[in-house]
Amino acid sequence: MRFFFDSIKNNYAFFRTYKYNICAFIIFLFMAVIYIWNAFNVPFGSGYDEIGHAAYIRSIAKYNFIPDPLSGWATFHPPFYYLISSFIWKLMEPLGPLAVIVSIRMVSCLSIILTGLLSYILLKKLNFPNPVVLMSTSILLSLPVTQMAASWIGNEAFTTAISSVACVTAVLMTKKEDDPKLAFFAGIFSGLAFASKYTGMITIIGLFAANYNLSTHWFRIRNFIFSIIGFILIATPVIYRNINADGTIFPMTRDLAPIAKLEAKTQVNRSVWNYLTFNFKCLSKPIIYNYENKAYNKHMESVWGLTYSGLWYDPFEHRLPEIETMEMAKLLPWLGMCPTIILLIGFFDAIIDLIRSKLDKAWLPLLAISIFGLLLYIYWTWHAHTLMAVKGSYLLPLILPAAAFFARGLHKINVKIRFAMIMLCIVSVLMNGIVFMEGLFYSTPQNYNNILIYGWMNIAYEMPYSGIYETIIWFITGR
Numbered sequence: 001m002r003f004f005f006d007s008i009k010n011n012y013a014f015f016r017t018y019k020y021n022i023c024a025f026i027i028f029l030f031m032a033v034i035y036i037w038n039a040f041n042v043p044f045g046s047g048y049d050e051i052g053h054a055a056y057i058r059s060i061a062k063y064n065f066i067p068d069p070l071s072g073w074a075t076f077h078p079p080f081y082y083l084i085s086s087f088i089w090k091l092m093e094p095l096g097p098l099a100v101i102v103s104i105r106m107v108s109c110l111s112i113i114l115t116g117l118l119s120y121i122l123l124k125k126l127n128f129p130n131p132v133v134l135m136s137t138s139i140l141l142s143l144p145v146t147q148m149a150a151s152w153i154g155n156e157a158f159t160t161a162i163s164s165v166a167c168v169t170a171v172l173m174t175k176k177e178d179d180p181k182l183a184f185f186a187g188i189f190s191g192l193a194f195a196s197k198y199t200g201m202i203t204i205i206g207l208f209a210a211n212y213n214l215s216t217h218w219f220r221i222r223n224f225i226f227s228i229i230g231f232i233l234i235a236t237p238v239i240y241r242n243i244n245a246d247g248t249i250f251p252m253t254r255d256l257a258p259i260a261k262l263e264a265k266t267q268v269n270r271s272v273w274n275y276l277t278f279n280f281k282c283l284s285k286p287i288i289y290n291y292e293n294k295a296y297n298k299h300m301e302s303v304w305g306l307t308y309s310g311l312w313y314d315p316f317e318h319r320l321p322e323i324e325t326m327e328m329a330k331l332l333p334w335l336g337m338c339p340t341i342i343l344l345i346g347f348f349d350a351i352i353d354l355i356r357s358k359l360d361k362a363w364l365p366l367l368a369i370s371i372f373g374l375l376l377y378i379y380w381t382w383h384a385h386t387l388m389a390v391k392g393s394y395l396l397p398l399i400l401p402a403a404a405f406f407a408r409g410l411h412k413i414n415v416k417i418r419f420a421m422i423m424l425c426i427v428s429v430l431m432n433g434i435v436f437m438e439g440l441f442y443s444t445p446q447n448y449n450n451i452l453i454y455g456w457m458n459i460a461y462e463m464p465y466s467g468i469y470e471t472i473i474w475f476i477t478g479r
Contacts, residue, residue, distance in 0.1 A: 045456065052073030057085045067465075069246055070253055114164070118161075135425055195238050278308070279300075283333045288300045296387065346410070
């Protein structure tokens with residue numbers, strides 16, 4: 001009789017798990033449909049520096065070599081993403097520009113889907129309840145900044161996925177304390193994140209944290225050495241390319257005349273106060289430009305305010321130009337407050353547990369990567385005195401740890417309050433999907449795209465070796 005009741009209980013547990021897995025499949029399918037639809041329908045050039053990224057890819061595909069880091073708009077980026085995309089370009093070019101653009105955008109789409117899948121698996125392994133896991137993954141996949149990254153040509157989404165793999169391997173290292181092979185692969189993935197975009201370098205701190213035992217204060221030197229070897233193996237060619245060409249590990253094109261001239265238009269005198277405050281006008285007016293006053297919004301000098309708008313809206317108006325945007329879209333920053341507060345609860349709860357020496361060792365790499373990433377972001381925005389340098393997309397490599405902290409915060413909240421919070425989060429997820437699904441309630445105006453291309457033609461004139469002009473002509477003529 002006891003065996004009979006135990007079997008019913010086990011079957012019910014299996015059914016509940018199966019039910020949640022079906023829900024997860026529906027969520028992934030729903031977001032994948034939006035990503036793919038947008039990849040086909042969002043006008044080429046609407047993405048952050050999309051034409052500059054495409055010119056970098058085309059240069060490699062056309063001439064079979066990696067251009068000088070300072071020769072083009074986006075060529076300062078490490079080449080890993082662009083090498084993969086150039087192969088796709090060559091393969092799809094006979095089918096025409098649309099096939100090339102959509103195929104390369106699929107890399108971004110699949111990258112965000114992979115990131116969501118890694119989040120789902122990691123949160124299950126961290127023993128969070130199924131509803132919490134589903135909600136965390138849904139927020140990650142539907143976040144406006146991830147939706148935009150998933151439907152554009154660029155290295156943001158790809159770096160996000162590789163950084164997420166590096167985060168997961170760092171967490172696994174805390175579970176398998178004496179596994180040099182795993183440590184080596186963790187270093188490899190951290191190196192690949194760096195070779196995709198310099199923001200991926202934040203994952204290297206996870207290699208330190210994963211090898212430190214909080215309870216015994218013992219550092220596993222052998223594992224750490226193997227992980228560093230893996231990182232160096234991948235990162236060395238990138239570092240050599242940069243130093244050999246320009247004498248620096250991190251070459252930047254921001255000082256080149258065309259880019260400096262463009263960014264000078266949004267230059268600000270940043271102070272410590274801009275980091276200590278959050279201007280709530282960023283919720284009601286979440287764009288950088290004020291069309292009534294014909295000037296940039298003063299409240300967007302708040303670093304965290306502009307960052308928040310970059311995560312939960314489109315402050316630079318690449319997808320949601322102010323003149324065309326419906327009021328429904330303006331709800332997104334307000335709805336984003338609930339998930340953000342939950343995330344902060346989880347983040348500070350982890351810090352408190354660390355101070356009290358109660359933090360589970362699996363959380364140390366996630367916390368270390370997040371803190372290191374935020375410090376680098378502060379350093380970067382402090383030295384780049386322009387609104388253009390404050391983008392939520394620069395924090396995308398932290399999206400997996402953020403999902404974990406959101407789950408931690410949601411799990412900490414009182415059960416009755418948690419239900420209300422989940423309802424608000426569901427509304428946020430649905431609204432994000434509705435607003436950013438191209439053509440459903442809103443379409444990027446074609447004339448807006450033409451204005452962008454005209455601007456890129458002017459940049460091409462000033463950067464004749466960038467490949468931008470040739471890329472635009474190829475897009476227009478197919479040759």
